[in-house]
Amino acid sequence: MNFESDQISEKIKTMNENEAVKFLLSILSTSKDMEEKTKAVDLLNSFTDIKKYYLREIKHVFLSEQHPQLRLKLIELLADCYKLDGINFLKEQYKNCKDGSVRKKILEKLGEENLNGSIPFIIDALNDSDISVKKEAIILLGKTDVSEAVSPLLDVLHFRNTEIYKSLIHAIVKIGKKGNLQAINDYVTTEDLYIKREIPVILGKIKNKESESVLINLLKDEDSIVRKNSVNALDGIIELRNVKHILNLLNTQDIAVKKETIRVLGNTGSKRAINPLLELLKADDTKIRNLVKNALYKILKKIKSYTLLYEVVKGRNIYARREAIKLLGMLRDDDAIDLLISVFKSKIPSLRGSSYRSLLRILNNETDNRIINSLSDKSWQIRMFCVKIVGEIADPNTIDNVFNLIEDENGSVRRVAVDALIKFDSKKVMEFANELLKSDNWKIRRAAVKILLRTGSKESLNSLISCLNDEDVFIKSWAAMALGKLKDVDSIDPFLQLLAENDFKIRISAAKALGEIGNKEAIKPLIAALGDDNWDVRKEIENALNKLDQDWMSYL
Numbered sequence: 001m002n003f004e005s006d007q008i009s010e011k012i013k014t015m016n017e018n019e020a021v022k023f024l025l026s027i028l029s030t031s032k033d034m035e036e037k038t039k040a041v042d043l044l045n046s047f048t049d050i051k052k053y054y055l056r057e058i059k060h061v062f063l064s065e066q067h068p069q070l071r072l073k074l075i076e077l078l079a080d081c082y083k084l085d086g087i088n089f090l091k092e093q094y095k096n097c098k099d100g101s102v103r104k105k106i107l108e109k110l111g112e113e114n115l116n117g118s119i120p121f122i123i124d125a126l127n128d129s130d131i132s133v134k135k136e137a138i139i140l141l142g143k144t145d146v147s148e149a150v151s152p153l154l155d156v157l158h159f160r161n162t163e164i165y166k167s168l169i170h171a172i173v174k175i176g177k178k179g180n181l182q183a184i185n186d187y188v189t190t191e192d193l194y195i196k197r198e199i200p201v202i203l204g205k206i207k208n209k210e211s212e213s214v215l216i217n218l219l220k221d222e223d224s225i226v227r228k229n230s231v232n233a234l235d236g237i238i239e240l241r242n243v244k245h246i247l248n249l250l251n252t253q254d255i256a257v258k259k260e261t262i263r264v265l266g267n268t269g270s271k272r273a274i275n276p277l278l279e280l281l282k283a284d285d286t287k288i289r290n291l292v293k294n295a296l297y298k299i300l301k302k303i304k305s306y307t308l309l310y311e312v313v314k315g316r317n318i319y320a321r322r323e324a325i326k327l328l329g330m331l332r333d334d335d336a337i338d339l340l341i342s343v344f345k346s347k348i349p350s351l352r353g354s355s356y357r358s359l360l361r362i363l364n365n366e367t368d369n370r371i372i373n374s375l376s377d378k379s380w381q382i383r384m385f386c387v388k389i390v391g392e393i394a395d396p397n398t399i400d401n402v403f404n405l406i407e408d409e410n411g412s413v414r415r416v417a418v419d420a421l422i423k424f425d426s427k428k429v430m431e432f433a434n435e436l437l438k439s440d441n442w443k444i445r446r447a448a449v450k451i452l453l454r455t456g457s458k459e460s461l462n463s464l465i466s467c468l469n470d471e472d473v474f475i476k477s478w479a480a481m482a483l484g485k486l487k488d489v490d491s492i493d494p495f496l497q498l499l500a501e502n503d504f505k506i507r508i509s510a511a512k513a514l515g516e517i518g519n520k521e522a523i524k525p526l527i528a529a530l531g532d533d534n535w536d537v538r539k540e541i542e543n544a545l546n547k548l549d550q551d552w553m554s555y556l
Helices: 005-012 017-030 034-044 050-064 068-096 100-114 116-125 131-142 147-159 162-177 181-185 199-206 209-218 224-234 244-251 255-268 271-280 286-303 307-313 318-330 334-345 349-363 369-376 380-393 396-407 411-424 427-436 442-455 458-467 473-484 493-498 504-517 520-531 535-548
Strands: none
Touching: 005 017, 005 034, 017 034, 017 050, 034 068, 050 068, 068 100, 068 116, 100 116, 100 131, 116 131, 116 147, 131 147, 131 162, 147 162, 147 181, 162 181, 162 199, 181 199, 181 209, 199 209, 199 224, 209 224, 224 244, 224 255, 244 255, 244 271, 255 271, 255 286, 271 286, 271 307, 286 318, 307 318, 307 334, 318 334, 318 349, 334 349, 334 369, 334 380, 349 380, 369 380, 369 396, 380 396, 380 411, 396 411, 396 427, 396 442, 411 427, 411 442, 427 442, 442 458, 442 473, 458 473, 473 504, 493 504, 493 520, 504 520, 504 535, 520 535
Protein backbone atom coordinates (compact mmCIF):
# COMPACT_ATOMS: atom_id res chain seq x y z
CA MET A 1 0.00 0.00 0.00
CA ASN A 2 1.55 3.28 -1.07
CA PHE A 3 -0.48 6.49 -1.14
CA GLU A 4 0.46 10.12 -1.38
CA SER A 5 -0.97 12.20 1.49
CA ASP A 6 -3.48 13.96 -0.72
CA GLN A 7 -4.50 10.59 -2.27
CA ILE A 8 -5.43 9.28 1.19
CA SER A 9 -7.63 12.33 1.79
CA GLU A 10 -9.34 11.89 -1.58
CA LYS A 11 -9.88 8.17 -1.10
CA ILE A 12 -11.64 8.43 2.28
CA LYS A 13 -14.05 10.99 0.83
CA THR A 14 -15.70 8.10 -1.07
CA MET A 15 -16.15 6.06 2.12
CA ASN A 16 -18.52 6.18 5.04
CA GLU A 17 -17.02 6.87 8.49
CA ASN A 18 -16.71 3.23 9.48
CA GLU A 19 -14.97 2.28 6.25
CA ALA A 20 -12.69 5.32 6.45
CA VAL A 21 -11.54 4.52 10.00
CA LYS A 22 -10.81 0.89 9.05
CA PHE A 23 -8.91 2.06 5.99
CA LEU A 24 -6.78 4.49 8.04
CA LEU A 25 -6.08 1.83 10.67
CA SER A 26 -4.97 -0.56 7.93
CA ILE A 27 -2.45 2.05 6.73
CA LEU A 28 -1.14 2.35 10.28
CA SER A 29 -0.79 -1.42 10.55
CA THR A 30 0.77 -2.17 7.17
CA SER A 31 2.43 0.91 5.71
CA LYS A 32 6.15 1.48 6.11
CA ASP A 33 5.94 5.08 4.92
CA MET A 34 6.12 7.49 7.89
CA GLU A 35 4.44 10.32 5.99
CA GLU A 36 1.47 8.08 5.15
CA LYS A 37 1.15 6.91 8.72
CA THR A 38 1.37 10.45 10.10
CA LYS A 39 -1.34 11.58 7.70
CA ALA A 40 -3.50 8.61 8.72
CA VAL A 41 -3.31 9.55 12.41
CA ASP A 42 -4.16 13.17 11.62
CA LEU A 43 -7.20 12.10 9.60
CA LEU A 44 -8.37 9.69 12.31
CA ASN A 45 -8.78 12.67 14.61
CA SER A 46 -11.44 14.09 12.29
CA PHE A 47 -13.84 11.18 12.90
CA THR A 48 -15.16 12.27 16.27
CA ASP A 49 -17.83 9.58 16.74
CA ILE A 50 -16.78 6.35 15.06
CA LYS A 51 -13.13 6.19 16.16
CA LYS A 52 -14.10 5.60 19.81
CA TYR A 53 -15.15 2.07 18.84
CA TYR A 54 -11.65 1.21 17.70
CA LEU A 55 -9.63 1.56 20.94
CA ARG A 56 -8.32 -2.01 20.71
CA GLU A 57 -7.02 -1.45 17.18
CA ILE A 58 -5.34 1.86 18.09
CA LYS A 59 -3.73 0.23 21.13
CA HIS A 60 -2.37 -2.46 18.84
CA VAL A 61 -0.92 0.17 16.50
CA PHE A 62 0.73 1.94 19.44
CA LEU A 63 2.27 -1.31 20.71
CA SER A 64 3.62 -2.29 17.32
CA GLU A 65 4.87 1.19 16.35
CA GLN A 66 8.29 2.23 17.64
CA HIS A 67 8.84 5.53 15.84
CA PRO A 68 8.80 8.31 18.52
CA GLN A 69 7.13 11.00 16.37
CA LEU A 70 4.23 8.73 15.40
CA ARG A 71 3.87 7.53 18.98
CA LEU A 72 3.56 11.15 20.12
CA LYS A 73 0.60 11.61 17.77
CA LEU A 74 -0.96 8.33 18.92
CA ILE A 75 -0.65 9.51 22.54
CA GLU A 76 -2.66 12.62 21.60
CA LEU A 77 -5.26 10.39 19.96
CA LEU A 78 -5.54 7.96 22.89
CA ALA A 79 -5.67 10.66 25.57
CA ASP A 80 -8.04 13.02 23.76
CA CYS A 81 -10.51 10.44 22.39
CA TYR A 82 -10.60 7.71 24.99
CA LYS A 83 -10.00 9.79 28.14
CA LEU A 84 -9.87 7.44 31.13
CA ASP A 85 -9.34 4.22 29.13
CA GLY A 86 -6.71 5.86 26.96
CA ILE A 87 -4.95 7.39 29.99
CA ASN A 88 -4.90 4.07 31.86
CA PHE A 89 -3.48 2.32 28.81
CA LEU A 90 -0.72 4.93 28.49
CA LYS A 91 0.14 4.55 32.18
CA GLU A 92 0.55 0.80 31.62
CA GLN A 93 2.85 1.39 28.66
CA TYR A 94 4.90 4.18 30.24
CA LYS A 95 7.80 2.05 31.43
CA ASN A 96 7.96 0.16 28.13
CA CYS A 97 8.56 3.38 26.19
CA LYS A 98 12.28 3.71 25.63
CA ASP A 99 12.18 7.23 24.21
CA GLY A 100 12.15 10.01 26.82
CA SER A 101 10.09 12.35 24.64
CA VAL A 102 7.32 9.71 24.51
CA ARG A 103 7.33 9.30 28.29
CA LYS A 104 7.27 13.05 28.72
CA LYS A 105 4.27 13.30 26.38
CA ILE A 106 2.40 10.70 28.43
CA LEU A 107 3.05 12.79 31.57
CA GLU A 108 1.83 15.95 29.85
CA LYS A 109 -1.43 14.22 28.93
CA LEU A 110 -1.84 12.92 32.45
CA GLY A 111 -1.52 16.49 33.69
CA GLU A 112 -4.13 17.73 31.23
CA GLU A 113 -6.69 14.96 31.60
CA ASN A 114 -6.32 13.48 35.08
CA LEU A 115 -3.76 15.29 37.24
CA ASN A 116 -5.20 14.62 40.68
CA GLY A 117 -5.88 10.98 39.83
CA SER A 118 -2.32 10.45 38.63
CA ILE A 119 -0.29 11.90 41.50
CA PRO A 120 1.27 8.58 42.67
CA PHE A 121 2.18 7.84 39.05
CA ILE A 122 3.77 11.28 38.56
CA ILE A 123 5.65 10.96 41.86
CA ASP A 124 7.10 7.70 40.58
CA ALA A 125 8.18 9.52 37.38
CA LEU A 126 10.50 11.65 39.49
CA ASN A 127 12.87 8.68 39.34
CA ASP A 128 12.94 8.72 35.53
CA SER A 129 16.47 8.74 34.11
CA ASP A 130 15.55 11.28 31.42
CA ILE A 131 16.02 14.80 32.79
CA SER A 132 13.25 16.31 30.64
CA VAL A 133 10.79 13.71 31.95
CA LYS A 134 11.89 14.35 35.52
CA LYS A 135 11.41 18.09 35.01
CA GLU A 136 7.91 17.58 33.59
CA ALA A 137 6.97 15.48 36.62
CA ILE A 138 8.26 18.25 38.92
CA ILE A 139 6.24 20.91 37.10
CA LEU A 140 3.07 18.81 37.26
CA LEU A 141 3.44 18.13 40.97
CA GLY A 142 3.89 21.85 41.53
CA LYS A 143 0.38 22.35 40.13
CA THR A 144 -1.12 20.11 42.79
CA ASP A 145 -1.94 21.01 46.38
CA VAL A 146 -1.21 17.68 48.07
CA SER A 147 1.35 17.41 50.84
CA GLU A 148 2.26 13.87 49.67
CA ALA A 149 4.19 15.44 46.80
CA VAL A 150 6.47 17.51 49.04
CA SER A 151 8.62 14.72 50.43
CA PRO A 152 9.41 13.10 47.04
CA LEU A 153 10.23 16.51 45.58
CA LEU A 154 12.53 17.38 48.46
CA ASP A 155 14.30 14.06 48.05
CA VAL A 156 15.20 15.00 44.48
CA LEU A 157 17.17 17.96 45.87
CA HIS A 158 19.77 15.48 47.08
CA PHE A 159 21.07 15.02 43.53
CA ARG A 160 21.84 18.76 43.09
CA ASN A 161 20.99 18.81 39.41
CA THR A 162 21.28 22.39 38.13
CA GLU A 163 19.00 21.72 35.13
CA ILE A 164 15.99 21.07 37.31
CA TYR A 165 16.90 23.08 40.42
CA LYS A 166 14.76 26.17 39.70
CA SER A 167 11.75 24.09 38.65
CA LEU A 168 12.12 21.95 41.75
CA ILE A 169 12.28 24.86 44.19
CA HIS A 170 9.39 26.58 42.38
CA ALA A 171 7.21 23.46 42.60
CA ILE A 172 7.86 22.96 46.33
CA VAL A 173 7.22 26.64 47.06
CA LYS A 174 3.91 26.55 45.17
CA ILE A 175 2.72 23.55 47.18
CA GLY A 176 3.94 25.14 50.42
CA LYS A 177 2.04 28.34 49.75
CA LYS A 178 -1.16 26.33 49.45
CA GLY A 179 -0.96 25.41 53.13
CA ASN A 180 1.43 22.45 53.18
CA LEU A 181 4.11 24.11 55.28
CA GLN A 182 4.36 21.33 57.85
CA ALA A 183 5.48 18.83 55.22
CA ILE A 184 8.45 21.11 54.52
CA ASN A 185 9.19 21.86 58.19
CA ASP A 186 9.43 18.14 58.86
CA TYR A 187 12.66 18.12 56.82
CA VAL A 188 14.42 20.68 59.03
CA THR A 189 16.08 17.89 61.01
CA THR A 190 17.09 15.83 57.97
CA GLU A 191 20.63 14.49 57.98
CA ASP A 192 20.87 15.01 54.24
CA LEU A 193 22.88 18.25 54.09
CA TYR A 194 22.04 18.97 50.46
CA ILE A 195 18.33 18.97 51.27
CA LYS A 196 18.74 20.78 54.57
CA ARG A 197 20.54 23.69 52.89
CA GLU A 198 17.55 24.26 50.61
CA ILE A 199 14.87 24.20 53.33
CA PRO A 200 15.51 27.84 54.38
CA VAL A 201 15.64 28.85 50.70
CA ILE A 202 12.17 27.36 50.22
CA LEU A 203 10.78 28.83 53.43
CA GLY A 204 12.17 32.23 52.48
CA LYS A 205 10.34 32.15 49.16
CA ILE A 206 7.09 31.06 50.81
CA LYS A 207 7.43 33.96 53.30
CA ASN A 208 5.05 32.60 55.88
CA LYS A 209 5.40 34.19 59.32
CA GLU A 210 4.96 30.75 60.86
CA SER A 211 8.44 29.84 59.57
CA GLU A 212 10.18 32.47 61.72
CA SER A 213 10.91 30.21 64.70
CA VAL A 214 12.09 27.37 62.46
CA LEU A 215 14.52 29.68 60.64
CA ILE A 216 15.77 31.23 63.89
CA ASN A 217 16.68 27.77 65.14
CA LEU A 218 18.55 27.10 61.88
CA LEU A 219 20.74 30.15 62.56
CA LYS A 220 22.59 27.96 65.05
CA ASP A 221 23.21 25.14 62.58
CA GLU A 222 26.77 23.86 62.24
CA ASP A 223 26.71 24.27 58.48
CA SER A 224 27.54 27.82 57.33
CA ILE A 225 25.42 27.54 54.16
CA VAL A 226 22.37 26.60 56.22
CA ARG A 227 23.01 29.63 58.44
CA LYS A 228 23.50 31.94 55.45
CA ASN A 229 20.34 30.70 53.73
CA SER A 230 18.39 31.01 56.98
CA VAL A 231 19.41 34.65 57.45
CA ASN A 232 18.39 35.35 53.88
CA ALA A 233 15.03 33.63 54.43
CA LEU A 234 14.30 35.72 57.53
CA ASP A 235 14.44 38.88 55.40
CA GLY A 236 10.88 40.18 55.41
CA ILE A 237 9.69 37.59 57.94
CA ILE A 238 11.49 38.31 61.20
CA GLU A 239 9.84 40.48 63.84
CA LEU A 240 11.86 43.43 65.18
CA ARG A 241 11.84 41.94 68.69
CA ASN A 242 13.68 38.89 67.33
CA VAL A 243 16.44 40.77 65.46
CA LYS A 244 18.78 39.91 68.34
CA HIS A 245 19.06 36.38 66.95
CA ILE A 246 20.47 37.74 63.70
CA LEU A 247 22.79 40.20 65.44
CA ASN A 248 24.63 37.29 67.03
CA LEU A 249 25.88 36.27 63.57
CA LEU A 250 27.82 39.51 63.07
CA ASN A 251 30.65 37.94 65.06
CA THR A 252 30.93 34.91 62.79
CA GLN A 253 34.21 34.22 61.01
CA ASP A 254 32.38 33.05 57.91
CA ILE A 255 32.44 35.99 55.49
CA ALA A 256 29.44 34.83 53.41
CA VAL A 257 27.26 34.54 56.53
CA LYS A 258 28.47 37.90 57.84
CA LYS A 259 27.69 39.67 54.53
CA GLU A 260 24.19 38.21 54.34
CA THR A 261 23.57 39.14 57.98
CA ILE A 262 24.59 42.76 57.35
CA ARG A 263 22.33 43.00 54.30
CA VAL A 264 19.29 41.60 56.12
CA LEU A 265 19.85 43.81 59.17
CA GLY A 266 19.71 46.83 56.89
CA ASN A 267 16.37 45.68 55.55
CA THR A 268 14.91 45.15 59.03
CA GLY A 269 15.34 48.84 59.88
CA SER A 270 16.06 47.88 63.48
CA LYS A 271 17.66 50.59 65.66
CA ARG A 272 19.18 47.78 67.68
CA ALA A 273 21.48 47.02 64.74
CA ILE A 274 23.00 50.53 64.53
CA ASN A 275 25.79 50.25 67.10
CA PRO A 276 26.99 46.77 66.06
CA LEU A 277 27.02 47.91 62.43
CA LEU A 278 28.91 51.10 63.28
CA GLU A 279 31.54 48.95 64.93
CA LEU A 280 31.90 46.99 61.69
CA LEU A 281 32.76 50.17 59.80
CA LYS A 282 36.27 49.56 61.17
CA ALA A 283 36.60 46.29 59.22
CA ASP A 284 39.64 45.84 56.98
CA ASP A 285 37.50 44.26 54.27
CA THR A 286 36.29 46.93 51.82
CA LYS A 287 33.27 44.89 50.74
CA ILE A 288 32.18 44.43 54.35
CA ARG A 289 32.40 48.17 54.95
CA ASN A 290 30.38 48.93 51.82
CA LEU A 291 27.65 46.50 52.89
CA VAL A 292 27.59 48.01 56.39
CA LYS A 293 27.39 51.52 54.94
CA ASN A 294 24.40 50.56 52.78
CA ALA A 295 22.70 48.78 55.68
CA LEU A 296 23.15 51.77 57.98
CA TYR A 297 21.84 54.09 55.29
CA LYS A 298 18.58 52.11 55.10
CA ILE A 299 18.15 52.21 58.88
CA LEU A 300 19.23 55.81 59.51
CA LYS A 301 17.21 57.41 56.72
CA LYS A 302 14.06 56.18 58.47
CA ILE A 303 14.92 57.42 61.95
CA LYS A 304 16.58 60.69 60.78
CA SER A 305 18.99 60.85 63.72
CA TYR A 306 22.68 60.95 62.82
CA THR A 307 24.43 61.96 66.04
CA LEU A 308 26.14 58.57 66.30
CA LEU A 309 27.71 59.18 62.89
CA TYR A 310 29.09 62.52 64.09
CA GLU A 311 30.91 60.74 66.90
CA VAL A 312 32.40 58.25 64.42
CA VAL A 313 33.62 61.11 62.18
CA LYS A 314 35.38 62.61 65.22
CA GLY A 315 36.85 59.23 66.16
CA ARG A 316 40.27 57.73 65.47
CA ASN A 317 39.65 54.83 63.11
CA ILE A 318 40.29 56.03 59.56
CA TYR A 319 38.10 53.38 57.90
CA ALA A 320 35.13 54.13 60.12
CA ARG A 321 35.56 57.89 59.81
CA ARG A 322 35.68 57.73 56.02
CA GLU A 323 32.58 55.54 55.75
CA ALA A 324 30.68 57.74 58.24
CA ILE A 325 31.55 60.80 56.13
CA LYS A 326 30.25 59.05 53.02
CA LEU A 327 27.09 58.10 54.88
CA LEU A 328 26.39 61.69 55.86
CA GLY A 329 26.59 62.57 52.18
CA MET A 330 24.26 59.73 51.22
CA LEU A 331 21.81 60.87 53.89
CA ARG A 332 22.14 64.50 52.69
CA ASP A 333 22.45 65.65 56.28
CA ASP A 334 22.38 69.46 56.19
CA ASP A 335 23.31 69.63 59.88
CA ALA A 336 26.63 67.92 59.14
CA ILE A 337 28.00 70.69 56.88
CA ASP A 338 30.14 72.40 59.56
CA LEU A 339 31.51 69.06 60.72
CA LEU A 340 32.44 68.02 57.19
CA ILE A 341 34.11 71.39 56.54
CA SER A 342 36.28 70.83 59.61
CA VAL A 343 37.46 67.52 58.13
CA PHE A 344 39.30 69.51 55.42
CA LYS A 345 41.97 70.22 58.05
CA SER A 346 42.71 66.50 58.35
CA LYS A 347 46.15 65.25 57.32
CA ILE A 348 44.55 62.23 55.64
CA PRO A 349 43.79 62.86 51.93
CA SER A 350 41.09 60.17 51.69
CA LEU A 351 39.09 61.83 54.50
CA ARG A 352 39.34 65.24 52.86
CA GLY A 353 38.27 63.80 49.49
CA SER A 354 35.32 61.94 51.01
CA SER A 355 34.20 65.04 52.87
CA TYR A 356 34.39 67.12 49.67
CA ARG A 357 32.23 64.63 47.74
CA SER A 358 29.73 64.32 50.60
CA LEU A 359 29.33 68.07 50.84
CA LEU A 360 28.60 68.27 47.11
CA ARG A 361 25.87 65.65 47.57
CA ILE A 362 24.36 67.50 50.52
CA LEU A 363 24.46 70.91 48.82
CA ASN A 364 22.99 69.51 45.60
CA ASN A 365 24.12 72.51 43.50
CA GLU A 366 22.78 75.01 46.06
CA THR A 367 24.93 77.74 47.61
CA ASP A 368 25.30 77.61 51.40
CA ASN A 369 26.55 80.47 53.58
CA ARG A 370 28.59 78.07 55.70
CA ILE A 371 30.72 77.28 52.65
CA ILE A 372 30.98 80.95 51.62
CA ASN A 373 32.01 82.00 55.13
CA SER A 374 34.67 79.30 55.18
CA LEU A 375 36.42 80.93 52.21
CA SER A 376 38.04 83.24 54.78
CA ASP A 377 38.92 80.50 57.28
CA LYS A 378 42.40 80.50 58.86
CA SER A 379 43.06 77.01 57.46
CA TRP A 380 44.27 77.13 53.84
CA GLN A 381 42.94 73.55 53.34
CA ILE A 382 39.44 74.68 54.29
CA ARG A 383 39.72 77.71 52.00
CA MET A 384 40.96 75.52 49.14
CA PHE A 385 38.25 72.84 49.35
CA CYS A 386 35.48 75.36 49.90
CA VAL A 387 36.45 77.42 46.85
CA LYS A 388 36.56 74.16 44.89
CA ILE A 389 32.97 73.47 46.01
CA VAL A 390 31.91 77.00 45.07
CA GLY A 391 33.41 76.43 41.61
CA GLU A 392 31.48 73.19 41.17
CA ILE A 393 28.20 74.92 42.05
CA ALA A 394 29.16 77.98 39.93
CA ASP A 395 26.55 80.32 41.35
CA PRO A 396 27.11 83.69 39.57
CA ASN A 397 26.45 85.47 42.86
CA THR A 398 29.62 83.96 44.35
CA ILE A 399 32.12 85.08 41.67
CA ASP A 400 33.38 87.99 43.80
CA ASN A 401 34.03 85.59 46.70
CA VAL A 402 36.27 83.51 44.46
CA PHE A 403 38.01 86.60 43.02
CA ASN A 404 39.14 87.49 46.53
CA LEU A 405 41.14 84.24 46.72
CA ILE A 406 43.20 85.02 43.62
CA GLU A 407 45.47 87.02 45.96
CA ASP A 408 45.52 84.31 48.65
CA GLU A 409 48.84 83.80 50.38
CA ASN A 410 48.70 80.05 49.61
CA GLY A 411 49.58 78.89 46.10
CA SER A 412 47.23 75.88 46.21
CA VAL A 413 44.31 78.11 47.13
CA ARG A 414 45.18 80.49 44.27
CA ARG A 415 45.40 77.59 41.82
CA VAL A 416 42.02 76.14 42.87
CA ALA A 417 40.49 79.63 42.73
CA VAL A 418 41.59 79.90 39.09
CA ASP A 419 40.08 76.47 38.38
CA ALA A 420 36.87 77.57 40.05
CA LEU A 421 36.61 80.80 38.05
CA ILE A 422 36.94 78.97 34.74
CA LYS A 423 33.83 76.96 35.61
CA PHE A 424 31.70 80.08 35.90
CA ASP A 425 32.02 80.70 32.15
CA SER A 426 31.21 84.39 32.63
CA LYS A 427 32.29 87.57 30.81
CA LYS A 428 32.82 89.00 34.25
CA VAL A 429 35.63 86.47 34.77
CA MET A 430 37.34 87.63 31.55
CA GLU A 431 37.03 91.30 32.53
CA PHE A 432 38.45 90.53 35.94
CA ALA A 433 41.41 88.65 34.46
CA ASN A 434 42.25 91.59 32.21
CA GLU A 435 42.22 93.90 35.21
CA LEU A 436 44.53 91.57 37.12
CA LEU A 437 47.12 91.81 34.36
CA LYS A 438 47.75 95.41 35.45
CA SER A 439 48.67 94.34 38.98
CA ASP A 440 52.19 94.97 40.31
CA ASN A 441 52.06 91.63 42.06
CA TRP A 442 53.57 88.93 39.81
CA LYS A 443 51.53 86.23 41.61
CA ILE A 444 48.32 87.96 40.64
CA ARG A 445 49.47 88.50 37.05
CA ARG A 446 50.31 84.79 36.79
CA ALA A 447 46.82 83.90 38.02
CA ALA A 448 45.32 86.21 35.41
CA VAL A 449 47.34 84.60 32.61
CA LYS A 450 46.26 81.16 33.77
CA ILE A 451 42.61 82.23 33.56
CA LEU A 452 43.09 83.65 30.05
CA LEU A 453 45.10 80.61 29.02
CA ARG A 454 42.40 78.23 30.24
CA THR A 455 39.61 80.04 28.40
CA GLY A 456 41.42 79.71 25.07
CA SER A 457 39.03 82.19 23.47
CA LYS A 458 39.64 84.77 20.75
CA GLU A 459 38.66 87.46 23.28
CA SER A 460 41.76 86.65 25.31
CA LEU A 461 44.10 87.17 22.31
CA ASN A 462 45.00 90.83 22.83
CA SER A 463 45.41 90.39 26.54
CA LEU A 464 47.80 87.49 26.10
CA ILE A 465 49.81 89.29 23.40
CA SER A 466 50.41 92.09 25.88
CA CYS A 467 51.81 89.49 28.27
CA LEU A 468 54.58 88.60 25.83
CA ASN A 469 56.42 91.68 27.05
CA ASP A 470 55.93 90.92 30.74
CA GLU A 471 59.05 90.94 32.89
CA ASP A 472 58.05 87.56 34.44
CA VAL A 473 59.51 84.65 32.52
CA PHE A 474 56.65 82.30 33.43
CA ILE A 475 54.03 84.78 32.27
CA LYS A 476 55.83 85.18 28.93
CA SER A 477 56.08 81.41 28.45
CA TRP A 478 52.47 80.68 29.39
CA ALA A 479 51.22 83.49 27.17
CA ALA A 480 53.26 82.20 24.23
CA MET A 481 51.95 78.67 24.68
CA ALA A 482 48.38 79.87 25.03
CA LEU A 483 48.62 82.01 21.89
CA GLY A 484 50.12 79.10 20.02
CA LYS A 485 46.84 77.22 20.41
CA LEU A 486 44.96 79.95 18.55
CA LYS A 487 44.98 79.26 14.81
CA ASP A 488 43.82 82.74 13.79
CA VAL A 489 46.67 84.83 15.18
CA ASP A 490 46.97 87.92 12.95
CA SER A 491 50.70 88.49 13.38
CA ILE A 492 53.57 86.22 14.34
CA ASP A 493 55.96 89.14 14.98
CA PRO A 494 55.61 89.02 18.77
CA PHE A 495 56.62 85.34 18.73
CA LEU A 496 59.59 86.01 16.44
CA GLN A 497 60.82 88.61 18.89
CA LEU A 498 60.62 86.05 21.69
CA LEU A 499 63.04 83.80 19.78
CA ALA A 500 65.76 86.30 20.74
CA GLU A 501 64.90 86.40 24.47
CA ASN A 502 67.71 85.68 26.92
CA ASP A 503 65.72 83.04 28.84
CA PHE A 504 65.79 79.71 26.96
CA LYS A 505 62.35 78.76 28.39
CA ILE A 506 60.79 81.68 26.55
CA ARG A 507 62.59 80.75 23.32
CA ILE A 508 61.24 77.19 23.66
CA SER A 509 57.69 78.48 24.20
CA ALA A 510 57.98 80.80 21.20
CA ALA A 511 59.18 78.01 18.89
CA LYS A 512 56.42 75.68 20.11
CA ALA A 513 53.80 78.40 19.57
CA LEU A 514 55.01 79.12 16.02
CA GLY A 515 54.73 75.43 15.17
CA GLU A 516 51.17 75.32 16.50
CA ILE A 517 50.03 78.52 14.75
CA GLY A 518 51.01 77.01 11.39
CA ASN A 519 52.03 80.19 9.56
CA LYS A 520 54.76 79.27 7.04
CA GLU A 521 56.18 82.81 7.23
CA ALA A 522 57.84 81.59 10.41
CA ILE A 523 59.99 79.00 8.58
CA LYS A 524 62.94 81.28 7.62
CA PRO A 525 63.13 83.00 11.05
CA LEU A 526 63.05 79.58 12.70
CA ILE A 527 65.83 78.31 10.39
CA ALA A 528 67.87 81.36 11.31
CA ALA A 529 67.42 80.49 14.98
CA LEU A 530 68.72 76.91 14.54
CA GLY A 531 72.12 78.13 15.69
CA ASP A 532 70.79 78.59 19.23
CA ASP A 533 73.33 77.53 21.85
CA ASN A 534 70.69 75.58 23.82
CA TRP A 535 70.01 72.01 22.65
CA ASP A 536 66.40 72.02 23.93
CA VAL A 537 65.66 75.20 22.01
CA ARG A 538 67.17 73.76 18.79
CA LYS A 539 65.12 70.57 19.24
CA GLU A 540 61.87 72.54 19.67
CA ILE A 541 62.70 74.66 16.60
CA GLU A 542 63.15 71.46 14.53
CA ASN A 543 59.81 70.15 15.79
CA ALA A 544 58.14 73.43 14.80
CA LEU A 545 59.72 73.38 11.33
CA ASN A 546 58.56 69.80 10.75
CA LYS A 547 55.01 70.83 11.67
CA LEU A 548 55.12 73.78 9.28
CA ASP A 549 56.62 71.87 6.36
CA GLN A 550 58.29 68.47 6.27
CA ASP A 551 60.45 69.75 3.38
CA TRP A 552 61.60 72.84 5.30
CA MET A 553 65.24 72.29 4.32
CA SER A 554 64.37 73.40 0.77
CA TYR A 555 64.05 76.93 2.22
CA LEU A 556 67.76 77.00 3.02
